[in-house]
Amino acid sequence: MHRSVQHNVTLDRTFFALSDPTRRSILERLARGPATIGQLAEPFGLTLNGVKKHVGILETVDLVITAKVGRARECRLGPAQLDDATGWIELYRRAWEGRLDRFGAYVEERR
């Protein structure tokens, strides 16, 4: 029971982290390769602190990992638990498919 609750907290946090357009853009940028906080800030016109805040949220769910490289902090995609999130969506999709199938069968049987 406790495990299940923990699992959902992580899932909620992952989805929350993905819910912001800037954070998604940061992930898309990092999918092309590592970048420093400064490099991430440029295209978004954000302050360094603004980017740090977004990166921090992504870091808490392991979507991003950061490391100090010289004077800069380099960000790259993390080991994220996207398997949990994709699994959730797959179950969700199947539940709705089942509903549509059962309803279709019901309409057809009545004819």
Add this chain to the structure above:
Amino acid sequence: MIDELRLERVIDAPPHVVFETFLTDDGQAAFYGQDDPGWVLESNCDLRVGGIWTITFGSSHDRLYRHRHIFRVIDPPRRLVLATTESRPDGSSFDFTIEFTFGPQDGRTLMTVTQSGFPTEELREEHGRGVPNAFARLARIIQARA
């Protein structure tokens, strides 16, 4: 870009039959039902724009899901739009929009179900909970990672 979850099925009956059936108690029960013994299903539907349709379902009384739908659009026999809150057995909940369409296809019906996330970023931030507008966002990130 995938911004939603979309499912479809061709049903061997014309759109007005499928549409009307969907809004009957038995049609809704078929949609949310399961053959499992002990499956719980309770529905209360106020069919009008702005009306609330609450449906509680699940494998047992301690594992219940609830959909609270508000009818936003009722356009017979073509289209239904619902603003929905899903509450889950673990106590979490999230809001999304469901659009059903019923299109004619050679005397049959192409029924689609499209789900999309919160109507606005503000609303989602305000609610600050659950699984906001998840499908697309995740799909996009996963594609980017692949």
